[in-house]
Amino acid sequence: MTYVDESEVKSVSQATLRRLPKYLHLLRNLKRRGRDAVSCSFIGEHLSLDPTQVRKDLAVTGVIGKPKVGHGTSELIDAIEQFLGWNNVTEAFLVGVGNLGAALLGYDRFNHYGLKIVAAFDKDPAKVGKTIGDYDVLPLEKLPDLARRMNILMGIITVPAEAAQSVADLMVSSGIRAIWNFAPVNLQAPEPVIVQDEELYATLAILSRHLAKNLKSEKLERGIEVNGLDS
Amino acid sequence: MTYVDESEVKSVSQATLRRLPKYLHLLRNLKRRGRDAVSCSFIGEHLSLDPTQVRKDLAVTGVIGKPKVGHGTSELIDAIEQFLGWNNVTEAFLVGVGNLGAALLGYDRFNHYGLKIVAAFDKDPAKVGKTIGDYDVLPLEKLPDLARRMNILMGIITVPAEAAQSVADLMVSSGIRAIWNFAPVNLQAPEPVIVQDEELYATLAILSRHLAKNLKSEKLERGIEVNGLDS
Numbered sequence: 266m267t268y269v270d271e272s273e274v275k276s277v278s279q280a281t282l283r284r285l286p287k288y289l290h291l292l293r294n295l296k297r298r299g300r301d302a303v304s305c306s307f308i309g310e311h312l313s314l315d316p317t318q319v320r321k322d323l324a325v326t327g328v329i330g331k332p333k334v335g336h337g338t339s340e341l342i343d344a345i346e347q348f349l350g351w352n353n354v355t356e357a358f359l360v361g362v363g364n365l366g367a368a369l370l371g372y373d374r375f376n377h378y379g380l381k382i383v384a385a386f387d388k389d390p391a392k393v394g395k396t397i398g399d400y401d402v403l404p405l406e407k408l409p410d411l412a413r414r415m416n417i418l419m420g421i422i423t424v425p426a427e428a429a430q431s432v433a434d435l436m437v438s439s440g441i442r443a444i445w446n447f448a449p450v451n452l453q454a455p456e457p458v459i460v461q462d463e464e465l466y467a468t469l470a471i472l473s474r475h476l477a478k479n480l481k482s483e484k485l486e487r488g489i490e491v492n493g494l495d496s
Numbered sequence: 497m498t499y500v501d502e503s504e505v506k507s508v509s510q511a512t513l514r515r516l517p518k519y520l521h522l523l524r525n526l527k528r529r530g531r532d533a534v535s536c537s538f539i540g541e542h543l544s545l546d547p548t549q550v551r552k553d554l555a556v557t558g559v560i561g562k563p564k565v566g567h568g569t570s571e572l573i574d575a576i577e578q579f580l581g582w583n584n585v586t587e588a589f590l591v592g593v594g595n596l597g598a599a600l601l602g603y604d605r606f607n608h609y610g611l612k613i614v615a616a617f618d619k620d621p622a623k624v625g626k627t628i629g630d631y632d633v634l635p636l637e638k639l640p641d642l643a644r645r646m647n648i649l650m651g652i653i654t655v656p657a658e659a660a661q662s663v664a665d666l667m668v669s670s671g672i673r674a675i676w677n678f679a680p681v682n683l684q685a686p687e688p689v690i691v692q693d694e695e696l697y698a699t700l701a702i703l704s705r706h707l708a709k710n711l712k713s714e715k716l717e718r719g720i721e722v723n724g725l726d727s
Contacts, residue, residue: 280511282705283698290697312682349701350708364599371595374680378697379704418707443707445700449605451543457710461703465694466521466609467514469676470580472692473610474513476649476674477581479688 281322282349286378287312288323289345293377296338304335351379358408358417358441360386360432361424365447367397369423382421384411388428405435412439419443426450433460512553513580517609518543519554520576524608527569535566582610589639589648589672591617591663592655596678598628600654613652615642619659636666643670650674657681664691 291311295303305323309316323336326344330336346352359366359382369375370385387393388405395402403411411417420436422429422444429448436444437458444460446452452460522542526534536554540547554567557575561567577583590597590613600606601616618624619636626633634642642648651667653660653675660679667675668689675691677683683691 277705278511279702280509282702283695286695286697286701348705348708350704350711355704355707364595364602368595368599372696375700378700380700418711419703442710443703445703457714459703459706459710461699461706463696463699464514464517465603466517468692468694469606469609469611470517471510471513472650472674472676472690473581473586474508474579475690475692476586477579479673479690480581480649483688 277325281325284312284314284322285326285345285349288319289342289351289378292338292342292345296342300338302335303338303341305330307335346379349379353379354381355379355419355443356381356383356415356417357419357421357445358382358384358386358412358436359421359423360405360408360436361422361428361448362387362392362395362397362400362402363423363425366421366423369421369447370398370400380419383415383417405432408435409439412436412441417441419445421445421447422452423447508556512556515543515545515553516557516576516580519550520573520582520609523569523573523576527573531569533566534569534572536561538566577610580610584610585612586610586650586674587612587614587646587648588650588652588676589613589615589617589643589667590652590654591636591639591667592653592659593618593623593626593628593631593633594654594656597652597654600652600678601629601631611650614646614648636663639666640670643667643672648672650676652676652678653683654678 288308291308292303305316305319308314309319320330323341326341326348328336328341328344343352354376357380359369362370362385366385370382375382384403385397385400386403386405386408392402393404418441420441422432424432426448429446429450430452433444433446433452433454437454442458444452444454444458445463446460447463451462454460519539522539523534536547536550539545540550551561554572557572557579559567559572559575574583585607588611590600593601593616597616601613606613615634616628616631617634617636617639623633624635649672651672653663655663657679660677660681661683664675664677664683664685668685673689675683675685675689676694677691678694682693685691
């Protein structure tokens with residue numbers, strides 16, 4: 266296998282990073298069906314992406330396709346997994362077992378994406394001690410000690426906005442290095458801790474914009490006067 | 497107010513679209529605190545973004561800032577809302593009231609982002625008739641008739657992967673034009689219907705990559721041999 270030294274890879278755009286799991290998902294399906302090699306055109310067609318974009322994205326992993334043959338399926342899977350750090354499973358703690366927390370605990374596919382939620386916490390005494398799927402809900406006070414003993418590096422926050430910063434602070438002081446934040450608030454954390462917000466509104470923005478554009482062009486086609494275009 | 501005719505705006509990147517809700521959120525907070533104008537540097541500083549990036553992003557809405565003064569806060573809010581179609585609230589139906597569906601029904605902030613979930617459906621007789629927050633869960637069979645009568649344009653899918661396509665088909669045949677899909681599957685829908693997947697794994701990929709990079713560079717600093725770098 267040939268991997269480019271990662272220090273040579275300059276900056277990888279978030280858009281590329283966001284697409285890598287899609288490629289991984291498709292490649293794993295292809296591998297299961299016994300396909301050894303795959304071209305960027307094939308991937309592009311299946312995921313409605315420009316093949317040139319696909320080629321550029323895959324290049325960040327350091328694997329280079331062969332002309333006429335394409336990329337080796339297994340090689341590409343390994344390279345993406347290694348690039349994302351998904352070749353080793355990261356164990357995570359989740360805090361906040363409301364509806365959203367329970368939904369994430371029930372997602373049985375995270376382990377295909379390098380993540381294993383190993384414990385769930387809440388500060389509500391009414392929730393502590395209950396069982397959600399495979400998880401016994403633990404009291405939040407137990408997080409620091411357990412995180413250190415288990416060397417937990419990732420935390421998932423699914424508490425209400427007003428509680429999120431204090432949970433993040435607790436995670437940071439317990440040695441957690443990466444936070445996946447589902448609370449609708451911008452969290453502060455000191456270097457080198459990474460916070461990634463799950464931004465539902467970002468997806469909604471893409472959808473809304475396309476819908477608004479479609480509806481507007483249809484109205485224009487039908488010759489109905491549209492507000493704001495001629496102002 | 498000066499808006500550029502939208503047909504002049506070429507293609508807007510998804511990255512820009514994803515950032516617009518962040519700007520909107522900040523601008524609304526500033527407006528509440530009585531701030532009339534804001535500069536791109538100020539916005540950039542607050543959101544940890546490059547001011548040039550902010551300027552480029554905001555330009556897609558057609559509002560142009562004044563030198564030394566910056567952008568008018570209210571003007572910018574209006575422009576972003578109009579650009580995203582959030583000046584009019586879009587009514588949506590949600591199908592699938594498991595944990596994730598219930599979590600979305602409980603999100604009371606969607607209305608600030610142009611979205612109002614007006615009804616929730618499930619095909620499980622055990623769930624139909626129950627109340628979740630403000631919603632009575634309706635049987636899925638009622639969706640087509642209600643969607644047409646209420647002229648619903650947006651559907652939210654929070655059912656398991658194996659049921660998602662049939663729900664999408666039902667939505668499309670009921671006149672729904674935009675689908676926000678939370679099921680971990682690629683859905684097919686005919687033009688001009690838009691499907692936007694909520695890709696949790698995409699966010700996870702960004703987080704995992706940064707964590708893997710940080711850990712690797714720390715190991716390198718500590719002089720520990722790292723697998724794969726010298727192979």
